[in-house]
Amino acid sequence: MRASDRAYMALREDIVEWRLRPGAILAEVEQSERLGVSRTPVREALSRLTAEGLTTAAGGRGVVVTDISLENIDELFELRETLEVRAAALAAERGEASVFAELRARLLDAPALLSEDDPARHEYYALVGRLDEAIDAAISNSYLANAMRSLRVHLVRVRRLAADDAARLHAAAAEHAAIAEAIADGNPRLAEAATILHLHRSLTHVKAVHPAR
Amino acid sequence: MRASDRAYMALREDIVEWRLRPGAILAEVEQSERLGVSRTPVREALSRLTAEGLTTAAGGRGVVVTDISLENIDELFELRETLEVRAAALAAERGEASVFAELRARLLDAPALLSEDDPARHEYYALVGRLDEAIDAAISNSYLANAMRSLRVHLVRVRRLAADDAARLHAAAAEHAAIAEAIADGNPRLAEAATILHLHRSLTHVKAVHPAR
DNA sequence: TAATGCCCATTTGTATACAAAGCCCGTCTG
DNA sequence: CAGACGGGCTTTGTATACAAATGGGCATTA
Incomplete structure (x- = not known):
């Protein structure tokens, strides 16, 4: 290398x-x-x-x-919603149902991954990453996929800021499963709605964890 | 430098x-x-x-x-629509009405810029560029603005492929004016609609100009 | 005392020499 | 005759020397 x-x-x-x-x-x-x-x-x-x-x-x-904090996090999530909502809809139109059906099943089992004492939640985040990759592949749009990839780098930074607890991760896994289910069903509107809901909950959680100075 | x-x-x-x-x-x-x-x-x-x-x-x-052709142009416009529709809506919510009202007036006068024999349409594209910059400033979201800026580089490449004639540019100016008007009116839904219409017309024109191999 | 201009130290910007890696093409072999 | 292999050449990758520019601190002055 x-x-x-x-x-x-x-x-x-x-x-x-x-x-x-x-x-x-x-x-x-x-x-x-x-x-x-x-x-x-x-x-x-x-x-x-x-x-x-x-x-x-x-x-x-x-x-x-670069500075990243609660001041920019709204901007970051604004772009994130713009891209991911569209991506979810496109994935629902173009994706392989079986791939997302399997991811949905695994996401519903995610609590098992979290029960072991893995402080970095490696397995869990790897599974979420697989969903991201599946969506990237399903949309078959390199420009959009690149935009989402470059966005994710910033999101990983925020992850540390979020300090997710087990309860939040359980809920998030269910939300991800809902997105995967909507895509597997080939229902773009539902996929959009599930994504909007998930992003809203994520952002709300981050803001709740941190004192709103 | x-x-x-x-x-x-x-x-x-x-x-x-x-x-x-x-x-x-x-x-x-x-x-x-x-x-x-x-x-x-x-x-x-x-x-x-x-x-x-x-x-x-x-x-x-x-x-x-990098290769750019009619194969990727659909992907490119898919991302473009995703970003610009959202940007137009945000600009309508947050922008200064006076700025966009003035841009609208200038865009309605754009045919005057095109009547002179300027093969590169320098003045016209500069005006459209000013609208882009005004939207970037209005949304006040550096992540989204950066995503749009990096997208525009690719769009300029397509411009050559489009080989716009005077008639198309007249129509495009009117479409841009409609976007500016909707933003000036503070009407996000209308701004979205005007943007969708403009991008659809642009893409249709490019595809019409080129033989659909 | 606060503002200002200058000087020096530190840091980036550029050029170039050398090392490593990959492709192209000729040859060999099955 | 097709495919694999290896040598040579081209191209990128890395290190380092030198040049230019920028910032910070000090002295000077109003």
Whole structure:
């Protein structure tokens, strides 16, 4: 694997896992020493991160990690709803029913994944990720799929902010199952409604967890 | 201005103006000699273009200009409609009425801009661009605005494919004026409808111009 | 004391040398 | 004759040296 890819993944991981907080300054030499590669691959990695909106160039003082907080979260979810509602509808029109029927079944079993003590909820998020991928594949629209992929990077950052408890994840799994069911049934309007409901609940939960300063 | 910026703009211009056709191979040394800079800024420029989706890395044979044709145009317009319909509705909710009222008036005068013999329709497209910028500003959502900005780069490429005649541009100006009017009136549903109508007409025109192989 | 201009340190921007990796083509072999 | 294999060449990937630009701190001055 290329050094620039490793640098990119390492930095992106550090940012979405909040090890590099919003506002942190990433100097090229500093990061190149930390990651054990030269400035060139670090530079390319920072370029890609900036293109994605995870960092922004800050004049003569390196690039800074983009701010994400409750101020922007409404904007983020506005775009998310725009894209995901449409994607769900298109998936309902074009997707393979069997794929989503199976995902629905697995999502209904999701509480089993959460009962084990896995603090990172790895299995659960992997399952949700599979639903995302299935929708991406079903819509067969590379432009829309790319837009959603770039959006998801930002959403993972918010995940940490949400600090979901088991109760919320149980409910979210049921909501995801409802989306999968609507898509499997080939019902676009229902898929839209289920998506709107899920996103509304997610956003409400995040805001409830955090003090509305 | 930085050499990498110049290289980026030059290459992007060459691609959207179809001087570099889809499938063309861009080798780093070749382009660096052509643009009179070293490989490093060319490399960064190609990186940015690839992130935008205008080029794709092609293994050990340089980056190639992304294919765009009637096969993908449906996908492109699907994303376009998703974003622009929502943006128009949000602009109607949040925009300054006076700004859009003035743009509407100018758009109704657009035929005057087209009567002069300006083959590139520079003035006309600048006016449409001002409407886009006004919508971007009105929605006050940086994520959505960025998504639309990155989409527009691809749309400019399609513009060449469309080969709009004067009659189509007259009609399009009227459609844009209708969108501006709906936003100025603060009527989100009407703004959505006007946008859907405009995009449908645009896509239909492109497909009519080109033989439906 | 607050504003302003200058100087220096730090950081990014560019060029280039060298290393590694992938493709193309010729050859060999079944 | 078709397919696999290997060498050479082209192209990208990485490191580093040097240039330019920007920001921060200090001194100066109104």
